[in-house]
Amino acid sequence: MPTIIFDQSATVFSADYHPERPARLTTTEAHLRDQHPDWAWIVPRLASEEEVLKVHHPKHLERLQQPVDFDADTPYYPRIEEHALRAAGAAIGSVDLALRGDQGFSLMRPPGHHATSTRAMGFCYLNSIAIAAHHALEAGCQRVAIWDFDAHHGNGTEDIVFGNNRIRFASIHQHPCYPGTGIASRGNVLNWPIPPRSPAERHTSAVQQALDQLIEFRPDIVLVSAGFDAYVKDPLTEMTLEQEDFASFGRWLKETGLPGAPILEGGYSNDLPILIDAFLTAWSD
Numbered sequence: 001m002p003t004i005i006f007d008q009s010a011t012v013f014s015a016d017y018h019p020e021r022p023a024r025l026t027t028t029e030a031h032l033r034d035q036h037p038d039w040a041w042i043v044p045r046l047a048s049e050e051e052v053l054k055v056h057h058p059k060h061l062e063r064l065q066q067p068v069d070f071d072a073d074t075p076y077y078p079r080i081e082e083h084a085l086r087a088a089g090a091a092i093g094s095v096d097l098a099l100r101g102d103q104g105f106s107l108m109r110p111p112g113h114h115a116t117s118t119r120a121m122g123f124c125y126l127n128s129i130a131i132a133a134h135h136a137l138e139a140g141c142q143r144v145a146i147w148d149f150d151a152h153h154g155n156g157t158e159d160i161v162f163g164n165n166r167i168r169f170a171s172i173h174q175h176p177c178y179p180g181t182g183i184a185s186r187g188n189v190l191n192w193p194i195p196p197r198s199p200a201e202r203h204t205s206a207v208q209q210a211l212d213q214l215i216e217f218r219p220d221i222v223l224v225s226a227g228f229d230a231y232v233k234d235p236l237t238e239m240t241l242e243q244e245d246f247a248s249f250g251r252w253l254k255e256t257g258l259p260g261a262p263i264l265e266g267g268y269s270n271d272l273p274i275l276i277d278a279f280l281t282a283w284s285d
């Protein structure tokens, strides 16, 4: 049974008409509590400054406190630094659960995989998955894999982990699409750009190949940037995945036999709750 890492305070910030909205979490919380009354829920801690500074520049933390929008997609919200620290803390919590043989999913916002070491962008402020990957290394893992099946390229994660020979990162994403990067693989970073409206089989086979190449790295843990915006009805992308495909991703993660630490990244359709449920149910079955 998975443990859901969640805090109500992740639902208090919003901007009018922004797709990255509190309802993503509130509807998922209601759905999962209703469908799985036996699943455990825990509240995350904040990531520490020391943990964040392993991947972000000190000036970036200062910038998060300045009440000025970061770009057209990425507003300043009151206390956004604290909210981002809490999402990063939840990703760390997912790693901690995994390393003691449990299964935890971070159901938090804001997402993180577009945040670079020095820049908030694409609805992301701190790179939670990269912070959690460094936490896993500190906790004794020799090698860490990051599997990013969000429909957008995890450019921030690539920026941060590129050249780190203890981390292998794989991203499968729509191209062309925001942010426009992730066209080629390099070193420890593996990219699978997928054209818009590709058949779901082509997309899922790339997601599977990505996981296979991560497993060849013999990681001690698989962190997952679990975005659900490659769904056919997602309003931000033009991909074709169905609910059952996210169940396949969960089943494949389980079949690796490795500790897994998934965190929510994107996913903007009203069906987000059933997509997350499909993934988690298959993973923990």
Ligand SMILES: [Zn+2]
Pocket: 150, 151, 152, 227, 229, 265, 266, 267
């Ligand atoms: Zn996305």
